[in-house]
Amino acid sequence: xxxxxxxRQANKEARATVxxxxxxxxxxxxxGFGLADxxxxxxxxxxWVWTGCVGTWLFAILVTLFLSEKVFKNFDLDDKxxxx
Amino acid sequence: xxxxxxxLPVLLFLxxxxxxxxxxxxxxxxxxxxxxxxxxxxxxxxxxxxxxxMTTAATYSSVSTFVGGPGMAWIIGYGWLYMAIVQVIVxxxxxxxxxxxxxxxxxxxxxxxxxxxLRARYESNFLANLSALVIVAFFCSTMxxxxxxxxxxxxxxxxxxxxxxxxxxxxxxxxxTTIGGFKGVAVTDACCAVAMIxxxxxxxxxxxxxxxxxxxxxxYISTKxxxxxxxxxxxxxxxxxxxxxxxxxxxxxxxxxxxVVRGISYKDTKAxxxxxxxGTIVIGAMTLVATWxxxxxKGILTDSLKAxxxxxxxxxxxxxxxxxxxxxxxxxxxxxxxxISTVSSLLLATxxxxxxxxxxxxxxxxxxxxxxxxxxxxxxxxxxxLGLIVYAIAIKPPTVIWQINMFAFxxxxxxxxxxxxxxxxxxxxxxxxxxAAMGGGVLVYCVTMAMKIKFMSLHQITLGISFSLIxxxxxxxxxxxxxxxxxxxxxxxxxxx
Numbered sequence: 001x002x003x004x005x006x007x008r009q010a011n012k013e014a015r016a017t018v019x020x021x022x023x024x025x026x027x028x029x030x031x032g033f034g035l036a037d038x039x040x041x042x043x044x045x046x047x048w049v050w051t052g053c054v055g056t057w058l059f060a061i062l063v064t065l066f067l068s069e070k071v072f073k074n075f076d077l078d079d080k081x082x083x084x
Numbered sequence: 085x086x087x088x089x090x091x092l093p094v095l096l097f098l099x100x101x102x103x104x105x106x107x108x109x110x111x112x113x114x115x116x117x118x119x120x121x122x123x124x125x126x127x128x129x130x131x132x133x134x135x136x137x138m139t140t141a142a143t144y145s146s147v148s149t150f151v152g153g154p155g156m157a158w159i160i161g162y163g164w165l166y167m168a169i170v171q172v173i174v175x176x177x178x179x180x181x182x183x184x185x186x187x188x189x190x191x192x193x194x195x196x197x198x199x200x201x202l203r204a205r206y207e208s209n210f211l212a213n214l215s216a217l218v219i220v221a222f223f224c225s226t227m228x229x230x231x232x233x234x235x236x237x238x239x240x241x242x243x244x245x246x247x248x249x250x251x252x253x254x255x256x257x258x259x260x261t262t263i264g265g266f267k268g269v270a271v272t273d274a275c276c277a278v279a280m281i282x283x284x285x286x287x288x289x290x291x292x293x294x295x296x297x298x299x300x301x302x303x304y305i306s307t308k309x310x311x312x313x314x315x316x317x318x319x320x321x322x323x324x325x326x327x328x329x330x331x332x333x334x335x336x337x338x339x340x341x342x343x344v345v346r347g348i349s350y351k352d353t354k355a356x357x358x359x360x361x362x363g364t365i366v367i368g369a370m371t372l373v374a375t376w377x378x379x380x381x382k383g384i385l386t387d388s389l390k391a392x393x394x395x396x397x398x399x400x401x402x403x404x405x406x407x408x409x410x411x412x413x414x415x416x417x418x419x420x421x422x423x424i425s426t427v428s429s430l431l432l433a434t435x436x437x438x439x440x441x442x443x444x445x446x447x448x449x450x451x452x453x454x455x456x457x458x459x460x461x462x463x464x465x466x467x468x469x470l471g472l473i474v475y476a477i478a479i480k481p482p483t484v485i486w487q488i489n490m491f492a493f494x495x496x497x498x499x500x501x502x503x504x505x506x507x508x509x510x511x512x513x514x515x516x517x518x519x520a521a522m523g524g525g526v527l528v529y530c531v532t533m534a535m536k537i538k539f540m541s542l543h544q545i546t547l548g549i550s551f552s553l554i555x556x557x558x559x560x561x562x563x564x565x566x567x568x569x570x571x572x573x574x575x576x577x578x579x580x581x
Contacts, residue, residue: 003576003580004580005577006184007185007188007577008577010184010188011185011509013180014180014181014182014184016180017176017180017181018177020176021173021177021335024172024173025170025173025330028169028170032166036314036315041306043298043299044299044302044305044306045162046162048315049162049313053162053165054372056169057371061361061364061365061368063176065361067176067360068357072180072357073353074352074353074357075353076352077184077188077353078191
């Protein structure tokens with residue numbers, strides 16, 4: 001990969017990361033505030049706590065898995081070595 | 085006075101940290117003889133994914149993850165947990181946005197610190213010195229505050245005096261940071277992160293036993309304190325607080341220099357990808373368990389806040405109430421690990437700012453170059469002297485330290501947010517914009533904090549970040565875009581196809 005292509009890829013990954021963070025924020029809103037009025041409880045703890053707190057954590061892990069599998073690409077960080 | 089036996093677990097842990105650092109120092113002699121600054125301040129760019137994840141998470145989570153946050157959760161309830169969980173984004177955000185680009189650039193220009201990168205990008209010694217000043221002032225006050233928090237907790241839980249605790253872990257962390265350098269800090273951080281998680285789990289277990297199980301404690305809370313089960317906690321957690329926290333401990337942490345510098349330190353892209361996943365798992369687990377402990381301690385500490393003194397006393401009392409002195413001595417490792425892993429990183433970053441970014445640069449300007457041996461002596465001396473000063477201040481901290489510390493987190497974010505984002509992603513950004521954004525932003529932030537001026541009852545970070553952006557754009561319009569030579573390093577994609 002050429003140095004310029006690595007930078008293009010890094011820019012793309014940075015944009016995807018920002019979108020991923022936005023996705024987590026949106027999930028957090030719906031899973032917490034969105035379900036706050038539900039009367040369902042589990043272990044005397046309301047549903048929104050499970051979805052909004054534990055759920056947001058799990059969702060964030062899924063998002064990073066998606067990023068690293070589908071968006072992020074491996075390349076050599078040392079181009080000086082490549083040129084030589 | 086506590087029983088010395090109960091100190092054994094902490095002692096063993098701290099001696100272990102010293103051992104690891106000593107080992108790392110021995111194994112990196114060769115690299116240090118070649119290029120001391122690169123090995124000492126950045127670990128020779130060899131971190132793997134696991135260590136990168138753990139050191140970023142451990143540096144980020146501090147004594148307040150254990151004490152202040154859970155204490156607030158005891159008052160507010162699940163709203164506080166819901167707010168704290170915003171921190172799941174911090175690791176993947178900083179590594180994903182800056183990680184690769186800064187790694188590529190650092191290799192190109194042989195950068196060791198974030199300031200090296202900023203100096204090269206904006207071609208301004210003034211900006212570099214201003215950055216160093218911001219880092220030294222805010223990092224030092226944060227380190228003192230961390231020491232004080234942990235020493236108070238130590239006193240409350242073990243019965244040994246404040247100064248005993250402070251001297252014990254304070255001096256050890258200074259020594260192991262000095263000898264181990266960045267790699268030592270990273271590996272000990274990883275151990276600290278593990279210790280934190282283990283400590284939290286033990287405490288959680290102890291509380292369950294005392295409180296009669298999770299279900300039982302929750303039944304008590306849902307009958308006696310139903311407000312704790314609502315996200316807004318009947319007005320105690322307003323929406324503005326949620327928005328503020330998303331910025332302050334979520335999005336804006338993107339620019340904390342102690343996190344960004346980790347982007348220079350890893351080995352290859354695989355390590356970065358793994359670190360994003362592991363880091364998110366770890367930071368989320370720590371936040372969830374620690375804050376949840378705070379909520380559940382309501383079932384054990386059933387009096388009003390008055391009976392316990394202050395929010396910061398909640399967790400120490402919960403520890404003493406739910407664990408035997410021996411186990412309390414074991415889990416105190418958790419918050420101490422959180423403290424020393426933050427202090428070690430800040431200490432090294434501060435000494436690198438002084439030695440590498442300021443002193444070596446002044447010498448370089450005069451055309452003098454330091455020998456590798458001189459760099460070694462100055463770096464080691466700066467680290468240990470600085471560490472000892474922080475330790476000494478923490479024995480009896482003056483009020484001014486608290487004032488600076490209050491500004492530290494948001495101040496660092498304001499200072500570096502736009503300067504880093506525009507510097508790495510906007511070719512037209514120039515030094516006038518950067519200087520105005522950093523200087524003006526920090527000033528606006530600190531003044532509004534000091535005078536308690538708020539906009540729509542949002543935290544002052546919103547004002548700091550907004551003014552910093554506006555100042556950047558205005559001042560940037562007055563300056564010229566940098567030379568092609570610089571831009572080719574930072575934006576090669578704009579020049580080649």
